[in-house]
Amino acid sequence: MRHAHTVEQVRSAEAALMAGLPEGTLMQRAAAGLAAVCAGLLPRVYGSRVLVLAGSGDNGGDALFAAARLARRGARVEALLLDPAKAHAGGLAALLAAGGRPTADRDAFTRADLVLDGIVGIGGRGPLRPAAAPFAELPRRGRLVAVDVPSGVDPDTGEVAGPALRADVTVCFGTHKPGLLIDPGAQYAGVVHLVGIGLDLPPAPVEALQRADVAALLPVPGAESDKYRRGVVGVAAGSARYPGAAVLAVAGALRGGAGAVRYTGHAAAEVVRRHPETLVTEDGPARAGKVQAWVVGPGGGTDAERTLREALDTGVPVLVDADALTELARLGPSALSGRPAPVLLTPHAGEAARLLAGLGEDTDATAVAGRRLRTARRLAAGYGATVLLKGSTTVVADPDGRARVNSTGTGWLGTAGSGDVLSGLAGSLLATGLAPLDAASAAAHLHGLAGRHAAAPGAPITALDLAAALHRAWASLAQ
Numbered sequence: 075m076r077h078a079h080t081v082e083q084v085r086s087a088e089a090a091l092m093a094g095l096p097e098g099t100l101m102q103r104a105a106a107g108l109a110a111v112c113a114g115l116l117p118r119v120y121g122s123r124v125l126v127l128a129g130s131g132d133n134g135g136d137a138l139f140a141a142a143r144l145a146r147r148g149a150r151v152e153a154l155l156l157d158p159a160k161a162h163a164g165g166l167a168a169l170l171a172a173g174g175r176p177t178a179d180r181d182a183f184t185r186a187d188l189v190l191d192g193i194v195g196i197g198g199r200g201p202l203r204p205a206a207a208p209f210a211e212l213p214r215r216g217r218l219v220a221v222d223v224p225s226g227v228d229p230d231t232g233e234v235a236g237p238a239l240r241a242d243v244t245v246c247f248g249t250h251k252p253g254l255l256i257d258p259g260a261q262y263a264g265v266v267h268l269v270g271i272g273l274d275l276p277p278a279p280v281e282a283l284q285r286a287d288v289a290a291l292l293p294v295p296g297a298e299s300d301k302y303r304r305g306v307v308g309v310a311a312g313s314a315r316y317p318g319a320a321v322l323a324v325a326g327a328l329r330g331g332a333g334a335v336r337y338t339g340h341a342a343a344e345v346v347r348r349h350p351e352t353l354v355t356e357d358g359p360a361r362a363g364k365v366q367a368w369v370v371g372p373g374g375g376t377d378a379e380r381t382l383r384e385a386l387d388t389g390v391p392v393l394v395d396a397d398a399l400t401e402l403a404r405l406g407p408s409a410l411s412g413r414p415a416p417v418l419l420t421p422h423a424g425e426a427a428r429l430l431a432g433l434g435e436d437t438d439a440t441a442v443a444g445r446r447l448r449t450a451r452r453l454a455a456g457y458g459a460t461v462l463l464k465g466s467t468t469v470v471a472d473p474d475g476r477a478r479v480n481s482t483g484t485g486w487l488g489t490a491g492s493g494d495v496l497s498g499l500a501g502s503l504l505a506t507g508l509a510p511l512d513a514a515s516a517a518a519h520l521h522g523l524a525g526r527h528a529a530a531p532g533a534p535i536t537a538l539d540l541a542a543a544l545h546r547a548w549a550s551l552a553q
C-alpha cells in the first residue's frame with residue numbers, strides 16, 4: 075500500500091519529531107536520501123554537471139545539502155538561487171564548502187546532466203512566481219529530479235494551476251503526498267521514490283493499493299461455495315438502441331468473481347447469444363429474482379429512470395453508471411437517502427459535472443478532470459455514496475472521507491464500452507460481499523491491468539478484448 079498524507083499532517087508529524095532531535099537532523103536525512111537517488115541516476119557522479127534550482131525555503135535547503143554531497147563526490151555543481159538574499163544559509167554554505175558555485179546563467183539548466191528542482195515543496199502557495207515560472211518551459215538535456223514535490227504541483231490535490239516543472243523522478247520525504255499520485259500532478263512527478271525520515275504519521279487519507287493489497291481483497295471460493303454463495307450480481311443495462319452496453323457490462327460481471335450474473339433489460343437475446351451462462355429476464359430489477367448487488371445504467375436509454383428507482387428500492391448495494399447517473403443527477407441526492415445498503419457511483423468527468431450540477435455546482439468536464447480528488451470527495455459527501463471517478467488515475471472516494479487512487483490504467487482503455495466492462499466488474503465484486511470502497515478500487519486496478527495485458531506491447535483494443543483479459547489480470551494477482 076502506498077500512503078499519502080496532507081501537508082498539514084506532514085507538518086505536525088515533523089514538528090513532533092523535530093522537538094526531540096538536534097536541529098537540522100531531518101533535513102540531513104532528506105538530503106542524504108535525495109543525494110543517493112541522484113547518484114544512482116548519473117552514469118558516474120565524478121565530473122557530472124549538476125544544477126540546483128533553489129528557492130528560499132527548506133525545499134531549497136534539501137536540494138543544496140544534497141548537491142553538496144554530490145559535489146564532495148566530484149560533481150561539478152552550480153546553484154541558481156531564485157532569491158539570493160534569502161537562500162537557505164546552511165545549505166548554501168555546505169555547497170560552497172564542497173566546491174559548488176552560484177550561477178545566474180539560465181543556460182546552466184539546459185547544459186546540466188542533472189537538475190534538482192528545489193524551488194518549492196510543501197510550502198508552495200499559488201502559481202509559480204515569475205522568477206521560477208520560466209523553468210517550466212526551458213529545454214534541457216539532463217534528468218530533472220523534483221525535491222519532495224514538482225514545483226507548481228499542489229501537493230494536497232495534484233492540481234496544476236499554472237506552469238510546473240516536469241520531473242523524471244520525484245524524491246519525496248516521510249510519506250507520499252496525494253498530488254504525486256493523482257493526475258495531472260502525477261504526470262509531472264515521474265517515478266516517485268520515498269525516503270523515510272522517521273515521521274510518526276496518522277492514518278493516510280489517500281491510499282494507492284498495490285498488487286498484494288488487491289490480491290488480498292479478491293474473493294476466493296471455498297470448498298463449500300456454490301454459485302449462489304459466491305454471490306449473484308444483477309445487471310440492468312442496455313436497450314433496444316444500445317444492446318452492446320448490456321453485452322459488455324455482463325462480460326465484466328462474469329469475470330468479476332460473482333457466481334452468477336442475472337441480466338434484465340431489452341437486450342436479453344443479444345446477451346444470451348454472447349454469454350449463454352447469463353440468467354435473463356425482461357422484467358426489471360423489482361421482479362428479476364434475488365441478487366446481492368445491482369448494476370444499473372450502461373446503455374440504459376429511456377428506461378433508465380424506472381430501472382434506477384427499482385434497483386434503489388431493493389435492499390442490496392447498487393452501482394449506478396452512465397444513463398442512470400444522468401437520472402440521478404436530475405433527481406438529486408435525496409433519491410439515495412434512507413437506503414439500507416450502500417451505493418457506488420461510477421461517473422466519467424462529464425457525468426461527474428452533471429452530478430455536481432445536481433448538488434447546485436456549475437462546472438464542466440474539463441474543470442472536473444483538473445480537480446479529480448476534490449470532485450470525487452465532493453460527490454461522495456454530497457450524495458452519501460462511494461464515488462469512482464474514471465479517467466487518468468481513477469479516484470475512489472468514500473463518504474467517510476477516505477480516498478484511493480489507481481494508476482494501473484493505460485490510455486488504450488479510452489475505448490467505447492470500456493466503462494461498461496468496469497461497471498459490470500465492480501458490481502460483481504460488490505455482489506461477492508466487498509465494501510464499495512474495496513470493490514471499486516479492486517475493480518479499477520484489475521481493469522487497468524487488463525487494459526495493459528490486452529494492449530501489450532502497445533496496440534488498440536476493444537472493450538471485448540479488455541473483458542477477455544480480465545481473466546489474465548486476475549490470475550496475475552493470484553500468483
Ligand SMILES: NC(=O)C1=CN([C@@H]2O[C@H](COP(=O)(O)OP(=O)(O)OC[C@H]3O[C@@H](n4cnc5c(N)ncnc54)[C@H](O)[C@@H]3O)[C@@H](O)[C@H]2O)[C@@H](O)CC1
Nearest residue numbers: 100101130131132133194195196197198199201202203222
Ligand atoms: N519541515 C521539515 O522538518 C522538513 C522539511 N523538509 C523540506 O522542506 C520543505 C518545506 O519547506 P518550507 O516550509 O520552507 O517551504 P518550501 O521550501 O516548500 O516553500 C517555501 C518557499 O517557497 C517560496 N514560495 C512559496 N510559494 C511559491 C511559489 N508559488 N512560487 C515560487 N516560490 C514560492 C516561499 O517564498 C518560500 O521561500 C519540504 O517540502 C521538504 O522539501 C525536509 O527537509 C524534511 C524535513
Ligand SMILES: [K+]
Nearest residue numbers: 191194221223
Ligand atoms: K520542488
